[in-house]
Amino acid sequence: MALTTKHLLGIKDLQTEDIQLILSTATQFKEVLQRPVKKVPTLRDVTIVNLFYENSTRTRISFELAEKRLSADVVNFTVSNSSAAKGETLLDTVNNILSMKVDMVVMRHSASGAPHYLAKHIDAAIINAGDGINEHPTQALLDAFSMQEKLGKIAGLKVAIIGDIMHSRVALSNIYLLKKMGAEVMVSGPPTLIPTFLKEAMDIQIEYNIDKALAWCDVANVLRIQLERQNQPLFSSLREYNLAYGITMNRLNKLNKEILIMHPGPINRGVEMDSDVANSPHSIILDQVENGVAVRMACLYLLTGRTNPA
Amino acid sequence: MTLISEQQLPSIVKRLAHQILETYPGLTNAVIIGLQPRGVYLSDRIVAALHNELPADQVQYGKLDITFYRDDVRRDLHLAKATDLPFSIEGKTVILIDDVLFTGRTIRAALDALLSFGRPSKVSLCVLVDRKPSRELPIQPDFTGKEMLDLTPYKVKVRWKENDGVDDVILLVD
Numbered sequence: 001m002a003l004t005t006k007h008l009l010g011i012k013d014l015q016t017e018d019i020q021l022i023l024s025t026a027t028q029f030k031e032v033l034q035r036p037v038k039k040v041p042t043l044r045d046v047t048i049v050n051l052f053y054e055n056s057t058r059t060r061i062s063f064e065l066a067e068k069r070l071s072a073d074v075v076n077f078t079v080s081n082s083s084a085a086k087g088e089t090l091l092d093t094v095n096n097i098l099s100m101k102v103d104m105v106v107m108r109h110s111a112s113g114a115p116h117y118l119a120k121h122i123d124a125a126i127i128n129a130g131d132g133i134n135e136h137p138t139q140a141l142l143d144a145f146s147m148q149e150k151l152g153k154i155a156g157l158k159v160a161i162i163g164d165i166m167h168s169r170v171a172l173s174n175i176y177l178l179k180k181m182g183a184e185v186m187v188s189g190p191p192t193l194i195p196t197f198l199k200e201a202m203d204i205q206i207e208y209n210i211d212k213a214l215a216w217c218d219v220a221n222v223l224r225i226q227l228e229r230q231n232q233p234l235f236s237s238l239r240e241y242n243l244a245y246g247i248t249m250n251r252l253n254k255l256n257k258e259i260l261i262m263h264p265g266p267i268n269r270g271v272e273m274d275s276d277v278a279n280s281p282h283s284i285i286l287d288q289v290e291n292g293v294a295v296r297m298a299c300l301y302l303l304t305g306r307t308n309p310a
Numbered sequence: 311m312t313l314i315s316e317q318q319l320p321s322i323v324k325r326l327a328h329q330i331l332e333t334y335p336g337l338t339n340a341v342i343i344g345l346q347p348r349g350v351y352l353s354d355r356i357v358a359a360l361h362n363e364l365p366a367d368q369v370q371y372g373k374l375d376i377t378f379y380r381d382d383v384r385r386d387l388h389l390a391k392a393t394d395l396p397f398s399i400e401g402k403t404v405i406l407i408d409d410v411l412f413t414g415r416t417i418r419a420a421l422d423a424l425l426s427f428g429r430p431s432k433v434s435l436c437v438l439v440d441r442k443p444s445r446e447l448p449i450q451p452d453f454t455g456k457e458m459l460d461l462t463p464y465k466v467k468v469r470w471k472e473n474d475g476v477d478d479v480i481l482l483v484d
Contacts, residue, residue: 002387021389028375028390037426040378070378301378302387 003302007119007126010135011176019141019180025298026145026291033069033294043072046304049102051094052129053079053109058265058289059129059139063106066296072304075102090114091121098124104304107131112169125303133167133229139264140173142295144181146288147219150260155182160213162187163223163245163272165194167230170223170264175202188213189245192234193225210245214255221262222247222273238271247273252282260284313439313466314456314479322455323352326436327359329453330405333434337368340403345420346375346391349408351470352438356407370397374406379419393423400428405453409468411437414447439466439479 003018011019032040048067052060060076067074075097083093094105104125107115112132119126130136148154159178165171165187178185179202186205187194199206207213214220225241235241242248247261261273261283269275278285314322334340337360344353350373357371372395377388406420417435424430436453443460456479458466465482469475 025390028377028392031393032378032426035426036428040426041422042378042380042383045384304384 006303007115007128008137008299008303009115009119009126009128011137011140011173011180012135014137014177014180016180019144019177022141022295022298022302023145023148025302026141026295029069029297029301030291030294032297033290039069039071041071042301043067043070043304046070046103047073047075047101048104048106048300049075049077049097050129051077051097051105051107051109053090053107053114054130056108056129058292059108059136062289062292063127063129063138063296066293066300067106069293070297070300072104072300090118094118094122098122104300127299127303130169132169133172134169135173135176136169136264137173138292138296138299139170140177141299142288142292143170143174143221143262143264144177145291145295146262146284147260149287149291150284151218154178157183157219158186158217159183159219159221160186160188160207160217161221161223162210162213162247163189163193164225165189165198165223166234167193167226168223170221174221175204179203186213186216190235190241210247211251211254214247214251214259217259219260219262220247221264223264224266224268225271238268242271242274246271247277249274249276249280252277252280258282262288265289311481312478313458313481316476316478319477319479322438323355324359326438326453326455327356327363330356330436331360331363333452334403334405337364337370339401339431340405341370341372341397341399342405342407343372343374343395343399343424345406345408345416346373346377346393348410348468348470349406351472352409352468353407354472356436372396374420374423376416376419376423379422381415381419395427398428399424399430401431403432403434404430405434405436407436409437410439410441410466411435411449411451412441412444412466414445414449417449418447438468441466 004015005013106127106129108129109131112134114131115126115128128137144154161171175185186207188207188210191208263285267278344350360369375391375393377390434452437451438455440451440454440457467482468479471477
């Protein structure tokens with residue numbers, strides 16, 4: 001059994017069995033990360049370049065740790081101190097790096113579809129670490145892993161994705177994954193931040209009332225307001241957004257049940273989520289970060305396992 | 311062709327358990343670790359036999375998966391099973407259990423994996439079938455169910471009731 005794909009470009013391209021294989025492999029890597037020695041020699045003959053054309057803290061560190069725990073050789077590239085600033089094209093940059101014998105590319109780019117474009121032109125396996133407003137597959141996988149770990153299943157769960165849906169690659173990857181795994185999905189937030197075509201295109205529910213969404217769900221995955229991607233005012237002020245859509249202790253206390261609170265980070269405390277909620281026992285935000293390393297180790301292992309089939 | 315029959319297998323398991331106890335009386339400072347996936351069937355049986363001789367709390371038993379330590383990761387994708395070592399192996403005698411000792415590469419990987427958990431004072435090896443002439447590394451068992459002559463190019467298959475519906479060891483012709 002192996003993945004049906006050579007690259008990890010998006011959850012859209014994965015089969016349900018691929019997702020299950022990644023999640024079950026991640027369980028074994030999570031155990032590895034509890035050992036006194038957290039490093040395995042699995043990818044000692046593999047070189048990976050982390051190509052980050054866009055800022056990142058968690059994802060870049062998480063990938064780098066995953067690669068190092070697997071004993072891969074790691075090269076980091078950030079656009080701010082590279083020749084891309086001198087006008088080199090993406091394909092030229094990558095081909096130059098690959099000519100130095102690199103086996104895998106982990107890539108983040110502000111342009112949607114950038115890793116898909118690259119996949120058409122190079123042989124190395126590519127992992128999408130976030131492309132524009134399209135997909136962020138490893139985030140959706142670690143979210144699913146964390147839900148499954150806490151609640152024992154994904155199928156049948158009611159998951160509300162709340163906030164800036166329009167500019168969120170996390171939302172899209174999560175929707176693809178949750179639908180493939182048999183969960184029910186609702187998106188919630190201000191009408192200006194939710195594309196209405198999602199309802200039909202993805203077969204999900206849209207709820208503009210945040211309290212109703214919270215009352216419906218088992219899991220609330222709360223997203224950051226991505227001001228850097230908004231080139232026009234889509235809501236009046238951050239304060240008002242917090243009043244109308246922010247996750248507050250007050251809102252959670254009104255529910256007569258416990259729900260799981262997730263957030264892919266970075267959190268804008270006091271905007272989409274209040275500090276006391278992020279720090280509360282409902283929140284599994286730091287579990288998500290911890291699980292991210294194990295899930296990314298699983299993706300790297302399963303993808304590199306195919307690079308030179310016998 | 312049958313190498314070990316359903317009648318012979320329980321006697322061999324019992325003998326291996328007794329030999330382990332003879333060498334490590336009371337399993338003092340010793341732990342049993344079965345190798346995933348197929349060594350665990352044998353270690354389950356041996357541990358059951360040890361429970362007949364010792365109080366349950368004297369038998370420390372864990373399972374180890376060596377997938378991430380293999381030397382052929384790039385040739386073939388292997389899927390990992392659970393590792394469960396609910397005790398420290400630091401300074402202990404570790405008795406590794408696997409079903410068939412063939413090239414020795416699995417045991418090499420297992421020794422590597424063990425070191426991620428601590429520094430055992432001694433590692434010893436117990437196998438059901440020893441295919442000695444096929445060894446590719448300098449690794450020998452301490453407790454052997456049955457030693458075999460050169461069986462190349464055939465495959466030795468150990469079958470267990472839990473998984474294969476029958477307890478025996480057969481020779482498979484590809």
